[in-house]
Amino acid sequence: MTDAKILVVDDNKSVLSALEILLQFEYKSVQTLFNPNQISSFPNLKEVDIVLLDMNFSAGVNTGNEGLYWLNEIKKRSPDTSVIMMTAYGAVDLAVKALKQGASDFILKPWNNEKLLATVKSAHQLRKSRQEIHQLKNKEKELKQVINQDNSPIIGESTALQEVLNLVRKIARTDVNVLITGENGTGKELIARELHRLSDRKNEVFINVDMGSISDNLFESELFGHVKGSFTDAKEDRTGKFEAANLGTLFLDEIGNLSLQAQAKLLSAIQNKSIVKVGSNKPVEVDIRLICATNCNLDQMVDSGLFREDLLYRINTIHLEVPPLRNRNGDILILADFFLKKYSAKYNKPGLRINSMTQEKLMNYPWPGNIRELQHTLERAVILSEGDVLRPTDFLLNTRSGSSNDPGMRTLEEMEYEMIQKALEFNDGNYSAAAEQLGVSRQTLYNKIKKHKPAADNGK
Numbered sequence: 001m002t003d004a005k006i007l008v009v010d011d012n013k014s015v016l017s018a019l020e021i022l023l024q025f026e027y028k029s030v031q032t033l034f035n036p037n038q039i040s041s042f043p044n045l046k047e048v049d050i051v052l053l054d055m056n057f058s059a060g061v062n063t064g065n066e067g068l069y070w071l072n073e074i075k076k077r078s079p080d081t082s083v084i085m086m087t088a089y090g091a092v093d094l095a096v097k098a099l100k101q102g103a104s105d106f107i108l109k110p111w112n113n114e115k116l117l118a119t120v121k122s123a124h125q126l127r128k129s130r131q132e133i134h135q136l137k138n139k140e141k142e143l144k145q146v147i148n149q150d151n152s153p154i155i156g157e158s159t160a161l162q163e164v165l166n167l168v169r170k171i172a173r174t175d176v177n178v179l180i181t182g183e184n185g186t187g188k189e190l191i192a193r194e195l196h197r198l199s200d201r202k203n204e205v206f207i208n209v210d211m212g213s214i215s216d217n218l219f220e221s222e223l224f225g226h227v228k229g230s231f232t233d234a235k236e237d238r239t240g241k242f243e244a245a246n247l248g249t250l251f252l253d254e255i256g257n258l259s260l261q262a263q264a265k266l267l268s269a270i271q272n273k274s275i276v277k278v279g280s281n282k283p284v285e286v287d288i289r290l291i292c293a294t295n296c297n298l299d300q301m302v303d304s305g306l307f308r309e310d311l312l313y314r315i316n317t318i319h320l321e322v323p324p325l326r327n328r329n330g331d332i333l334i335l336a337d338f339f340l341k342k343y344s345a346k347y348n349k350p351g352l353r354i355n356s357m358t359q360e361k362l363m364n365y366p367w368p369g370n371i372r373e374l375q376h377t378l379e380r381a382v383i384l385s386e387g388d389v390l391r392p393t394d395f396l397l398n399t400r401s402g403s404s405n406d407p408g409m410r411t412l413e414e415m416e417y418e419m420i421q422k423a424l425e426f427n428d429g430n431y432s433a434a435a436e437q438l439g440v441s442r443q444t445l446y447n448k449i450k451k452h453k454p455a456a457d458n459g460k
Ligand SMILES: Nc1ncnc2c1ncn2[C@@H]1O[C@H](COP(=O)(O)OP(=O)(O)OP(=O)(O)O)[C@@H](O)[C@H]1O
Pocket: 152, 153, 154, 155, 156, 182, 183, 184, 185, 186, 187, 188, 189, 190, 191, 253, 295, 335, 371, 372, 375
C-alpha cells in the first residue's frame, strides 16, 4: 500500500465511487468531492499528493474551461500537488492547454484501469521529486547562509589598508577577475571574502580552494570534478569546485604554486567559462567570479618561465596588493586590542589590559607572519596570562631566531623549518622552485610546511 493522499473531483457519483474502489487498494488515503467549489475550502490541500480532476462540471458544457479554472486554483494553493485531468472529450488541444498550465497528465474517460493506475503512479513520483527538490533548495539556502557567515570584520585604520578597502568597494559589484597579492597572513582571504560580501553574488557560495594543497594528479578532479569510473578511485560522480561555486565566487589561494600543466587547464576553463569533468567530454558552463591570491611575485615567475603570462593577464584584471603589517604601524595596536577582546571573551578572562611597555614591544616588532602572527601571539598571551595586565614578558616574540643563536639548542625539526624558510625566501615564495632546490617533491614540501605550521605559529 502506497503512503499517498489522493483526491478525486468529479460531478458524476458513479465515476467517484469506481475510482475510489480502484485506488483504495493501492493508496492509503482516497477522498472524493462531488462539487468542485469545495476545493477552495478543502482542508490541508498541500498534503494531497495527487488530484484527479474532471474537466467539465456543468451539464452540457464541454469546453474544459471549468477544469482549467480549478486546476489553477489547486496550483495556486498547492504548487507541488500533481493534478491529472480527466475528460470524456479528448481534444488534444485541451490536453496541451492543461499540461501547459501545470497539469501532470491527462486521462480519457472511459479509462483503462491498468493505464490509470500507471498514470497515477508516475504523477506520485513527480510529486515526490518536486518535494525533494524543494527540500534540497531549502537545505542549499541554509548551507549557503552557514558557509557565508564567516564574516570576521576587517580591522585597521591605516591609509594603506583603507586604500585597499576603497578599491574593494569600487570593484566588488563588477564581475572582474581580481588578483590579491601580499605576504602570508596579511589578510588576503579576508579581502576576498569582503569582495564577495559586497558583490551581487553575496547570497551564493564563496568557495575557497588552497591550490598549494592539491597535487598535480588530483588537480582536474578537484577543480572540474569527475564521472564515476573515470579512474580507479572514482567510485562516484564528483562535483568539482568550479561547479560548486557556480553563480558565486571561486577563491583560488596560493595560485603561484600551480604547475605549468595545471595552469594550462585552469586557463582553458577561465577562457571558455566552462569545465569538462574527468572522464567526460561534455563541457559544462559555469558562471563564477574568480579571485586569486598569492604571496609569490607572479611577474618574476613569468620572466623565469614558471607562470604563464596569458594566465596572469586573465586573472589580474584588477590587482590588489595587501600591505604587510610592518607598513601599517597604525594598525598594530588597534588589531592587538581587537584580538585581546576577542580572546579575553573566548577564554573567559575579562578586564585584561596591555600596558604601555607591552605596546611599545608590539609596535617595535616587525611581524614577519603579519596579522596571523599577531593574532596567535595575543591568543597565547591571553591563555597564559595570570594577572589583569599583559606585560612584555607575556609576549615571547621571535623565540625561533633566539634559539637559532645557539646551535646547541636547535632541534632537527627547527633546522628543517629554517631550511624550508630560507629556500622559500630564496625562491620568492615559489613552492615548486623551493622544493627542487631542497631535493623533495612539491607535495612533500607542502606536507612539511603544514606539519611545521602550528609549531611555527606557536613559537612566534
Ligand atoms: N585587517 C584584519 N582585521 C582582522 N583580522 C584580520 C585582518 N587581516 C587578517 N586578519 C586575520 O588574520 C588571519 C590571517 O588572514 P588571512 O587568512 O586572510 O591571510 P592570508 O593573507 O590569506 O594568509 P595566507 O597567505 O597564509 O593564506 C585570519 O585569521 C584573519 O581573520
